[in-house]
Amino acid sequence: MTSVRIATRQSPLALWQARHVGALLKSHHPGLEVSFVEMTTEGDRFLSAPLSSVGGKGLFVKEIEQALIDGRADIAVHSLKDMTSELPEGLVLAAVPEREDPRDAFCGTAGQTTVDALPQGARIGTSSLRRSCILRSRRPDLEIVSVRGNVQTRLAKTKELGLAGALLAHAGLKRLGLEHVITEVLSADVSLPAVGQGVLAIQCRGEDARVCGLLAPLEHATTRVAVTAERALLAKLEGGCTVPLAGHATVSEGQVHLRGLVGRPDGAHVVRGEVRGPVAKAAELGEALADDLLSRGAADILRDFARRPGSRP
Template identity: 40%
Template sequence: MRIRLGTRGSRLALAQSESVARRLRAGGHDVEIVRIVTAGDTRPVDSVPGEGMFVAAIAQALLRGEVDVAVHSAKDIPLEEEPGLVVAAYPERADPRDALITRGGGGSLTSLAPGSTVGTDSPRRAGFVRAARKDLRIVPLHGNVDTRLRRLDAGEVDAIVIAAAGVDRIGDGQRIDERLDPSVMPPAPAQGALSIQARRVDAELLAVLAWHDHPDVRLAVDAERRVLTATGGTCRAPVGALATIADDRFTMIVGGVNSDGTDMRVETFGGRRADAMAVAEAAGRNLAREVMLR
């Protein structure tokens, strides 16, 4: 089968898409990588990204039939998906944690000097950093992984907090000083997971992609996103959730914080696998009652 795979053109997006393309080629399929420019790629430097900014153009290309498959970072997909599209597979998940990287290396969140500047593009990361270290200064720092690493090295900030999975996938994992414990900084829902998206009507292609789906990853991602939905937030909300599936048991750490570091709440929930979505729904509603999430 010939498959046109749509992706952003960043180094990380291409690495993610090539990993999926290799799987499909190993199954005997002819895969063409198609680069698509999204609104997230053309926004002004340090402007705040909107929900779906990195996926909308690719989703529309799928719906128009210009590509057959899209690969996204699962955390970037809007909570309300396009009705004509479906996530056909979630392959293995990478490290879901956030990572601290300093210019000189060898640092940690606790060892940063008072007044150090920490760059991030995320209200969630900003809030949890402030909750842990009120003496640090948060600096808005946007851009893809390469751009943020370059800006760190240029001295714009003393450290950055970024998704570990993205750094690992571009082969720079050795630069990570500290992989932050989820109890200190609960990851964004679906962080570290990839979504392989296709048209809902392409039954033959969906059957091919289904071979690459990991049910435990799918359940974890669905539960984490349910937490976010239950809070009434979007993918930019200062909410973290990380689910772990082990046989019939389900465990989830859920956290929320205001972006100024106040009202932090982090709790752990557990239960049977079959109850995962109900537990996630209740956890999200409870978090919304306890934290303003602004």
């Protein structure tokens, strides 16, 4: 009987995602045996400091990818937004299932329901430089409090610290059955999503034809086009350090609409742009938007951020 081992982080959301992929695989391949290799990553262990100061989002995936490289697992399941633009040699992004809602969600406390209605100087929790930048550009009076950990931990800390609310990904809350804590879903016009937000990334070894074949039915073509554009934008903008940036693509009638953003952490300077073009040119559109943003001030932001004390490549 055919079997596969799925590597995953141990957080409730990561386990939900891995089990979801396991269920999808079994629905397409009756009789398939699925087991899980649960791991704790460096990103899970260092919760006392902002993610940007301890090495960035790649800390959530490196050890799981190593399990693939070492042969301890056959498949890895990640949130695509946790992945850097470059994959380790030998690994491929074998499938991206259909995207869940990519928007950010505000979870207000003590009667607070929307970001715009928050009182002057309200304290908001988030662990994301992107969300902090967008919030501060819209409401410079707000105080941002770093809140890290799994979804349940961040919601609990929001209440413990007496914050007015927290910003989290709608997709994660929905997958965990926590939509009831959402008081406002922010449109992409207000809070441009992170690259890959709402998308599950399924990795395997490129040379493993058996596993690649098992994963093929999980691929969603429209989602692949969108993330191809977004990750091309990310690849050109990353610049070797963690910066507040966003990128979100939609696909309709054979056309890609990609929007991007690069900003200073305090939200004082934000560069935005957008491009449209055919799906066949998704990667080129991402690169073109990156060039446009860089030419209009993003290069200065990237350069300044790289010089900051504590910035890490």
